Amino acid sequence: MNEHEMTGEQGRPIRSAGVRLVPSAITVLAMCAGLSAIKMALDGSVGLAIALIGAAALLDGVDGRIARLLDATTRIGAELDSLADAISFGVAPAIVLYVTLLTGNNFGWVVALIFAVSIVLRLARFNTLIDDTEAPAYHKDYFVGVPAPAGGLIALAPLAAYAQWGAGWWSSFPLVVIWMVIASALIVSRIPTLAMKQVSVPPRMAVALLISVALMAAGLVTYPYILLIAVVFLYLAHIPYAVHTKRWVAARPETWHIPPAERRALRRSNAQRRSLARLGLRRSKPRGRSSRVAGRGRAR
Template structure:
């Protein structure tokens, strides 16, 4: 088996360093008042973050220093940088704004620390690898900038009020350290029939990003938030169906359909008047209620 060249093995770490530079550059753009470029810097950092790990596994270039560097990069690019961009954008000098920025950065660091510890936990059920615990770092950094993106596209409104922005920031920080499951794109399997529609959707998404970048970003972030209830439902369903943990998606759908069919054709509870095939004596009042239940009146004796 041929070993990867040393220069190629450094490529994933170089991409991680570029992600750090992109995240820090967003702070510089915010200081210059170029908030559109500040958002672009965080978006570029998220794209680079999605590449370095995949490339390291593809080139068999994973290393401990690479894992540590990736966590530090995420903390800077998606924790420190968005918090500073929001604080610079508000520039109201209010103490609560700085507190909210600190809370967001600290929660991002705590989220990354928990993520690293969960990687070494080998006792988790297999289905947990399909989910993140809480909102992942790139999504959290971009969600924090959603009020800024909406303001740049549609102008000032209630979403640009300092109280709303900082409450939103704290809310996103809470999602980062929460135990809410969110889907992991890395483990999603696309059926063969869905490949062509998916490629068409990617083309439409690219056109939307080119023509309406901020609207496309805002819509994508809102859709991401909308998927959280589905992720929670899927997580609970898998936890209750161990037989679906390590089977293909087609078999999971069959298990889900069979479960719905069983509920739809569920057996009614046995009558309380029968015990082991024998009929219990029925009181006159109960007999009258039975006649009324089927819409008939009892003939007087």
């Protein structure tokens, strides 16, 4: 223990004030990235605007983990995180899209307002659900609706296509409006989505994960806009899986306190048994007394 730490009554180290401010500092950086994205869009730098909102999403995913690692979670940090998310993933994407693809149309501004308000409503609901102590244990494995960082990146998909391929049907006013309305609906919906912090990778998939990370790093350097579009559609494609798994868990209270990895193993084993049954390969059950009696009757 160094001179910057003290020991509490239970022998637990009390972090210095400077260390406890690290997660909040990262949150402020994320908020500054979101606000700077608006400036870049106003200056005509579409690529930098997208990159800054992406950087805000990465910082948002880091600050909470660092707060837990440093045992520096505070109520003010949680409130600051929500305010930063509202700016970086609600206000910033809405204004960036308005000044690039929706400019010159009053209805485009209405759609931008709808999107920003959807993010704020989603964050308000998230804060109320945190205090719900009566929710089943498995609820922490899922978000209610699309989280704010994912929602902000989903909304930027048409802009990423515009930055990659120029003007086209993907950047037309009607499509962008429809896309933003769909994104807003997903954000405020009650559709379950997986909480990434609860996702675990089995050891046998470690090599595949590392290869995927390498491919994503290469894509980030060479084709960043295509990578963003691919990540957005992969995320949208996981939603039916999240809905299915949450229904499966909700119908089986005995699995509510089981870790997600063990629940996945149970689902796989059940799926394998159903597949064998459909193929007629299910193991035959041991013959009971009634079967033996019937057998004797037939033998006679």
